[in-house]
Structures are given as C-alpha cells and as structure tokens.
Amino acid sequence: MTQINRQIHLASRPTGEPTADNFKLVETPVPDLADGQVLVRNHYLSLDPYMRGRMSESKSYADPQPLNQVMIGGTVGEVVASKNSHFAVGDKVVGMGGWQEFQVVDGQQRGVLQKVDTTHVPLSAYLGAVGMPGVTGWYGLVKIINPKAGETVVVSAASGAVGGAVGQLAKVRGARAVGLAGGAEKCRYVVEELGFDACIDYKQHKDVKSLAAALKAECPNGIDGYFENVGGMILDAVMLRANAFSRIAMCGMIAGYNGEPIPMTAPQLILVNRMKVEGFIVSEHMDVWPEALKELGTLVATGKLKYRETVAQGLDSAPEAFLGLLKGRNFGKQLVKLI
Amino acid sequence: MTQINRQIHLASRPTGEPTADNFKLVETPVPDLADGQVLVRNHYLSLDPYMRGRMSESKSYADPQPLNQVMIGGTVGEVVASKNSHFAVGDKVVGMGGWQEFQVVDGQQRGVLQKVDTTHVPLSAYLGAVGMPGVTGWYGLVKIINPKAGETVVVSAASGAVGGAVGQLAKVRGARAVGLAGGAEKCRYVVEELGFDACIDYKQHKDVKSLAAALKAECPNGIDGYFENVGGMILDAVMLRANAFSRIAMCGMIAGYNGEPIPMTAPQLILVNRMKVEGFIVSEHMDVWPEALKELGTLVATGKLKYRETVAQGLDSAPEAFLGLLKGRNFGKQLVKLI
Incomplete structure (x- = not known):
C-alpha cells in the first residue's frame, strides 16, 4: 500500500503581508527507500520568523524558498523505516524536514538528521529551547x-x-x-x-x-x-x-x-x-552548537530554563499559524503538531 | 618683565552652525613656574572635528568644553623654562596645550607632556600622521x-x-x-x-x-x-x-x-x-598607542605614509580656520602655526 505524504508548498511570493493564498497543500506518495535512506514521520513542525524572509525573492543571507516546493522548516519526529545502519526504527530525530508529514533523508549526509534523547527533555523542546x-x-x-x-x-x-x-x-x-x-x-x-x-x-x-x-x-x-x-x-x-x-x-x-x-x-x-x-x-556558527546545546539541555532538564509552546494541530493549520506568528498571536514557541 | 599669553576662549555655545562670535581672544600674564612645572611655547595648534562636539552642552562621550576657558586642543611646542628635572629648555614636546601661545604644565603628571624626536619626523606631524x-x-x-x-x-x-x-x-x-x-x-x-x-x-x-x-x-x-x-x-x-x-x-x-x-x-x-x-x-585605547605610533612613525620617516597640512598663521586665525575645517575647506591636517 502506497503511503501518502501531505506537504505545504510555497505557491506564490507575497507582496507586502503574506496571506494563506501564498501556500498550497500537495499530496504525493512516499517513495521507496534506497540504500542508506531513512523515512521519518514528523511529529512537530517548527514555525519561525526567518521563514518570512525566505518567502521573498530579495537579497538576503540565504537563498529564497523556491516556488512549488516544500516550505523549509525544522522538524522533530521518529524513524519509521530505515535502510541505514546508523538509524533504527523508533529513534527520535531532529532535522530540517520542512512543512510535511514524512521525509526521506539520506542518512549518510552528516548533520542532516540528529538523534536526540527524550529521557529528560521533551521531543518538541528540540525545536525550541534546546534547538x-x-x-x-x-x-x-x-x-x-x-x-x-x-x-x-x-x-x-x-x-x-x-x-x-x-x-x-x-x-x-x-x-x-x-x-x-x-x-x-x-x-x-x-x-x-x-x-x-x-x-x-x-x-x-x-x-x-x-x-x-x-x-x-x-x-x-x-x-x-x-x-x-x-x-x-x-x-x-x-x-x-x-x-x-x-x-x-x-x-x-x-x-x-x-x-x-x-x-x-x-x-x-x-x-x-x-x-x-x-x-x-x-x-553560520555551528562550532558553538555543542556548547550551547549542553547548557540549554541541562537547564531545561533541571527546570531552570522555562518556555511555553503554542501548538497548532495538523499540517493544514500551518499557514494560518505562521501568519499568526508574524502578527505576534503566538505565545512562546509556535509549533504544528502533525500526529 | 611679565610675558603675555594670548588665548582663545569659548565665549558662547553655538545654536546650529558655530560662528566666529562663539570665540573670544583673551590676554593673560604667563604665571611664574612652581617646582615641578614646565613652560611650553606652543609652535602648532591642532584643529579637529571632535572640538565641534565639545562646544555643545548635549550628552556625548566627553564633558563639554567649559565656557570662558581656553579651548581644548592638541599642541606641539618647545620647552622654554623648566623647574622639572625630566624636561630641559629646548625639548620638543607634544601635549594638550589648547588654543593658546604658552602653557604651564605640571610635569609630574604622567603622559600630559611627551618628549618627541624630530630627527626623522617633523614636529607638526606629531599632531597629524604620527599623532x-x-x-x-x-x-x-x-x-x-x-x-x-x-x-x-x-x-x-x-x-x-x-x-x-x-x-x-x-x-x-x-x-x-x-x-x-x-x-x-x-x-x-x-x-x-x-x-x-x-x-x-x-x-x-x-x-x-x-x-x-x-x-x-x-x-x-x-x-x-x-x-x-x-x-x-x-x-x-x-x-x-x-x-x-x-x-x-x-x-x-x-x-x-x-x-x-x-x-x-x-x-x-x-x-x-x-x-x-x-x-x-x-x-580610550591608550594601550595601543605605542604600537600604532611605532608603525606610523616608521612609515612617515621612510616616506611611505604621506600627508598634507593646511596651516593658518597666528592664534587669531584659529576660529576661522576651525569653521573652515567643519565645512571641509582644509586640505589634509588643519594646523595653526603660532610662532
């Protein structure tokens, strides 16, 4: 049975304030895994202000988000199938999965997918206080x-x-x-x-x-x-x-x-x-991430770094949740829960 | 015979562009030297844009220039009388003598007056390229x-x-x-x-x-x-x-x-x-001056650091020369020659 992956694409670039019309929902089959690949089911999608910059074509520090492709974004999730010896089904992972329910990752590429420990730190925190x-x-x-x-x-x-x-x-x-x-x-x-x-x-x-x-x-x-x-x-x-x-x-x-x-x-x-x-x-400062994540993870695990999350339910809600974020309607970290 | 010292004081603060009326010429006797003091005849007075900031009362990084006192400014000159064993008549010195022909300096205060070597670097350069x-x-x-x-x-x-x-x-x-x-x-x-x-x-x-x-x-x-x-x-x-x-x-x-x-x-x-x-x-970075002055002095002495001076003649010309500096009428370092 072919599994369906639901995705949000950038359909058009905003002139002034973005609107829901700038996005579109696309359904596509989950492809079969090749050797070395990992299939991740995304549990949470992170929405962040920097995405607004990527929607425009103007010069910035990063390339614009391409039209008619999955919106960029950080994700946390669980490995549901693996043809890679470094990742096992059930592993919790953080990555840049984008606005979609599943992602296929080439697990050979270093740093694209990171295993995380959810013993003392909740999975979603890896998109926020420990992300x-x-x-x-x-x-x-x-x-x-x-x-x-x-x-x-x-x-x-x-x-x-x-x-x-x-x-x-x-x-x-x-x-x-x-x-x-x-x-x-x-x-x-x-x-x-x-x-x-x-x-x-x-x-x-x-x-x-x-x-x-x-x-x-x-x-x-x-x-x-x-x-x-x-x-x-x-x-x-x-x-x-x-x-x-x-x-x-x-x-x-x-x-x-x-x-x-x-x-x-x-x-x-x-x-x-x-x-x-x-x-x-x-x-651009990946060299400091280990030191930073160590302090942040310890502070969250010991209750000394507090945070709040605003969670929108389901991939369909991502565009409106993102527009709300830009208007300051969220309270703390804005997430979309996908499961 | 009492020697007369001619000085330029700040007479009033400018509203908008400064004018010659903001300054006044004052004559005052040169006082007798106390033990430890040095009398310097200023040869050149430096005019610099920062002085404009000091003329205003508004908050800045330095205290405002007080009214009815000698305008602040860097000077180079020659020791003409000394009751201080560290300075001899004939020594060339750089200091903050202000807009006046003579200055009496307490030679005990470290750094207020510096002896300079004019063998390879002209005296006036200590107010410019090597100052x-x-x-x-x-x-x-x-x-x-x-x-x-x-x-x-x-x-x-x-x-x-x-x-x-x-x-x-x-x-x-x-x-x-x-x-x-x-x-x-x-x-x-x-x-x-x-x-x-x-x-x-x-x-x-x-x-x-x-x-x-x-x-x-x-x-x-x-x-x-x-x-x-x-x-x-x-x-x-x-x-x-x-x-x-x-x-x-x-x-x-x-x-x-x-x-x-x-x-x-x-x-x-x-x-x-x-x-x-x-x-x-x-x-605020006096610690780097020795390193900087060493490179600058060497470059000037070997002809590798070039500069130009605009020299106004006589203390009376200082206010107009300063107003010209603010309008960009000078060409290179603006000086006033006092001898």
Whole structure:
C-alpha cells in the first residue's frame, strides 16, 4: 500500500503581508527507500520568523524558498523505516524536514538528521529551547552581548522562544533582564514564569519618547546589552538609554519584514556611546552548537530554563499559524503538531 | 618683565552652525613656574572635528568644553623654562596645550607632556600622521576593520588626516583602498599622492542611488570594511554595497554635528549581511598607542605614509580656520602655526 505524504508548498511570493493564498497543500506518495535512506514521520513542525524572509525573492543571507516546493522548516519526529545502519526504527530525530508529514533523508549526509534523547527533555523542546531558537538566544547573549554580573540586558519579543532564552540565560549570569512584549498577559508570563526582573508592554507606548521613559524606569543603570528581534521604534528607544560600551546583537527585525522602512533614527549614538552592533545568523556558527546545546539541555532538564509552546494541530493549520506568528498571536514557541 | 599669553576662549555655545562670535581672544600674564612645572611655547595648534562636539552642552562621550576657558586642543611646542628635572629648555614636546601661545604644565603628571624626536619626523606631524589623527585611523583600521589582503576598504573624508592614514595603512596590508572626498582636486590627491586605488567625489552624487552605483564601479568585489567619518547618505550608500561579514569603524559623523537628523535608512542590512558596526574613541585605547605610533612613525620617516597640512598663521586665525575645517575647506591636517 502506497503511503501518502501531505506537504505545504510555497505557491506564490507575497507582496507586502503574506496571506494563506501564498501556500498550497500537495499530496504525493512516499517513495521507496534506497540504500542508506531513512523515512521519518514528523511529529512537530517548527514555525519561525526567518521563514518570512525566505518567502521573498530579495537579497538576503540565504537563498529564497523556491516556488512549488516544500516550505523549509525544522522538524522533530521518529524513524519509521530505515535502510541505514546508523538509524533504527523508533529513534527520535531532529532535522530540517520542512512543512510535511514524512521525509526521506539520506542518512549518510552528516548533520542532516540528529538523534536526540527524550529521557529528560521533551521531543518538541528540540525545536525550541534546546534547538535553533535556544542556540540563537545563546549565541547573541553569550558571544555578542557577553554580560557581566550586574549589567542590564534588554530583550525584545521576550515571551518568544528566542527572547525567553536570552533573558533566562542573562539571569543565570547575574545580569538584570528586562523584556519587551506585546500585552499584559505576555508581560506577566515573562516576569512571573520566566523570571525576568521586569517586562515592558510596548503596545502601551505610542512613541519613542514614551518607550524610552519606560526603559529608563526599568533600567535605572542604563542598558548594557540589547538582543534585537524587532527593530524600528523599539531599537530607537533602547539606543537612547544605551550605556557606554553597550552591545546590540541583531537577530531579527520583524518590523521590516513586509518591506516597511525601519530607519535607525540616531546612528551617531553608536559613536557617542562607543557601541558595538553585530548581526548574526546562528547556522553560520555551528562550532558553538555543542556548547550551547549542553547548557540549554541541562537547564531545561533541571527546570531552570522555562518556555511555553503554542501548538497548532495538523499540517493544514500551518499557514494560518505562521501568519499568526508574524502578527505576534503566538505565545512562546509556535509549533504544528502533525500526529 | 611679565610675558603675555594670548588665548582663545569659548565665549558662547553655538545654536546650529558655530560662528566666529562663539570665540573670544583673551590676554593673560604667563604665571611664574612652581617646582615641578614646565613652560611650553606652543609652535602648532591642532584643529579637529571632535572640538565641534565639545562646544555643545548635549550628552556625548566627553564633558563639554567649559565656557570662558581656553579651548581644548592638541599642541606641539618647545620647552622654554623648566623647574622639572625630566624636561630641559629646548625639548620638543607634544601635549594638550589648547588654543593658546604658552602653557604651564605640571610635569609630574604622567603622559600630559611627551618628549618627541624630530630627527626623522617633523614636529607638526606629531599632531597629524604620527599623532592623534594617525592613531585614530590606525585603531579603526587595525582593531575594527582588520582587513585581509585582497579585501576592499572604503574611507570617507579620505584626504583628511585620519582618512589618509586609513587608506595608506590598508594598502600596506594588501587591501584595496577606495576614498570618498569632496571635489576633483582632493580626489586627485588621494589617488596620485596618497596612493589609494580610487577616490569618489561625493559632491558629484546627489542621491544614495547614484553614490551606490559609483561605489559599485570602484568596488567590484563589494565593500569589506568602511571607516566612517561623515554619516548620512554616504553611510547609506556604503551599506548597500557591503559584503557579508563586513565591518564599519565609526569614528565621526560630521554630517550630524550641527544637529541635523542623519538616520541610517536600512539597519536591517546589518543583520542581512552579518555586519559589525563599532564606535570608538581613540583616547580610550591608550594601550595601543605605542604600537600604532611605532608603525606610523616608521612609515612617515621612510616616506611611505604621506600627508598634507593646511596651516593658518597666528592664534587669531584659529576660529576661522576651525569653521573652515567643519565645512571641509582644509586640505589634509588643519594646523595653526603660532610662532
């Protein structure tokens, strides 16, 4: 009996905000395995802001997502058939399976599929706190911001998978962690569950002056490090409160993803405050992943790194869940459960 | 007979562009020397863009220049009287004597006054290529841009004391050096005398698109390092041609010195290109001065580091010469000759 694999393809490129019409559902038979290949049933699909960038054709750090092919994406799942001696049926694996229910992987290619241990860490966490988002937060915090005890670190999108890790890792290092999030509920979660020292609801601030005043109140000693997920007015406000020798890790600028202009109003502050502003892509720093995953895995297993997941059910729900993510409707890591 | 010392004080703070009225000439007797003190007759006064920042009261990296006191500034001169065993009459010295003909220095304070050797390096060069401007260029190029052979380094204000050093030091390291300067004469000098590979007359480009096209023509492999002296449209154009992992050393943003807005139009390029943007003040990195001065002094003494000076005559001419500097009327290092 031929098994059917359901996939979501990119059908067209968005002009401005993406819509559900940019995606289409495709059914295709699961092919027979060749020698060395592994068949994985994907349990969870990760949805991440970077996918918005891939949908456009414009120059970026990565090639655009091709039209009429399976949308790119991280997945965790279980090996259901194997013609490869390194993988056995039942193995739990993390990979880049894309928006589909099954994937056939050439298990010879190093690093494409990684076995993971779910004894102390839930499978889905390998897409979040102990996966790409966690390592992203770790890299920006540890390798760029590198906070000293007593310094103040500010994080935008603080209730998200990346931002939540940044603040908790800053706390582990003895820094003050101040989040920015949209809405009272997310802010309460950031402080009460994630243990940040404070969280500012940016939706309560209509201009840069108001937001800068709120930052001044929550960061009485100024800002030494900023982890940037958003851009625009939030970046401007943070820069007004930045200390001498402060560091900005630029990870995402979601405010500009649909082509809106997001100028930095006062770049001269980089000079005045002798700041360092550095952009990074975590997949270009594979050398740090083992060290980062070790710390993140230990913290999750011991309950010291907390996170929340928003789980959409079924492959069909992926496009709408993704559009919601871009609007900030998720709470914590956005996943799609496929089984 | 009491000797008279002529000084220029800051009389008022500018609103917008500074004018000659912001300064005043004051005459005051040279005091008798106390034990440990040295009397220096200043031969040359250095005029530098940073002084514009000090004239304003707004927050910056340094305290504002106080009103009704001698304008701050680097000087070279000769010891004419000494009650300090470390300094003898006739010693050539570099210091921060300010805009005045004589200075009394407490020779006990380390580093305030430095003896210099004028056997192979002219005295005035200690205010330029072998002084603060040279070390500024050296720090940004070597410690931030750190070009590899074959990379492309772009420098704004390339005919100036700092920019000229940056490009020549880049050439020594096997990089391609491309300057930006105002006017055909300065551009010709940058290429023919300083040995840059190319120089773009930014005055020929009225918008960012035109300037970016010129940069593309002169930087066929993109831009790996940029030494920023200007800000505004030039920075925007450079960022459009920046390579992955490029570095920007932010040294000055003269375009915004009078309070004009100079937004960075597309900060998301820092992320897309994984750039590093770093502001610095050379006086905070005294540890590198000996290494920098050694290279700069050797290059000047052997004729491998070239520079030009614009010399105004007499203390009275300092305010107008400074206003001209801010408008780019100088050619190379702006000095005032006091003897």
